[in-house]
Amino acid sequence: MHRLYETDDISVFWNSDKCRHARKCVTGCPEVFDFKRKPWIDLSQDETQRIWQTIKQCPSGALDIIYNHEVMVKLDKDNNRSTAVDKEGQIIGECDYQENADTITIYHTEVKPEYGGNEIAKRLVYKVFEEADRECKKIVPTCSYAAKLLSN
Ligand code: SF4
Structure with a gap:
């Protein structure tokens, strides 16, 4: 499954097939990443910088993040x-x-x-x-x- 989560500034890609459930995302930003919630990612719950740093810790590449560059x-x-x-x-x-x-x-x-x-x-x-x-x-x-x- 593929999902795209967006704010005005950032886009977050999620590819569930790649997730190894290492839970780095959940421990890094628990308010943003919650497997029990639907949708499980809520980008409004923390600052962009913290979300960015957390996603960069994802060991599997299931999560990725980019800036939108006003597009x-x-x-x-x-x-x-x-x-x-x-x-x-x-x-x-x-x-x-x-x-x-x-x-x-x-x-x-x-x-x-x-x-x-x-x-x-x-x-x-x-x-x-x-x-x-x-x-x-x-x-x-x-x-x-x-x-x-x-x-x-
Ligand atoms: S950090 Fe990456 S591999 Fe680990 S649970 Fe989150 S999405 Fe899955």
Whole structure:
């Protein structure tokens, strides 16, 4: 299962398949990470710096954190895509998918080159991964970037 947790400033990626339950997250920031709560991550419960330091202790790579660099990412279900929007409201990246009865096929992910290096593509793809999880649909990545993320 993949999840993306966001504030205005940061995005936190969660890949449950990788978690080894070492509990570094739970002991580092108990108010933020609570396996008994749904959703189990609540980024409003502590300061960004402490959350950042805690996530960097995760030994498995199940958790990852990045700064948003004033780019917001959202799901655009009507157009079968997720989009990344800069502070001027311009679309600077998107991840496109096709939805069928049992599958979501991710076939294209692209971010404007001048916005490279900020993992915006990862945020875009995670938005679609989440949608597939919500809809209980299998992810079929024909986009090579999405395929790499799914297998990592
Ligand atoms: S620190 Fe990482 S490996 Fe350990 S419980 Fe948290 S997410 Fe899982």
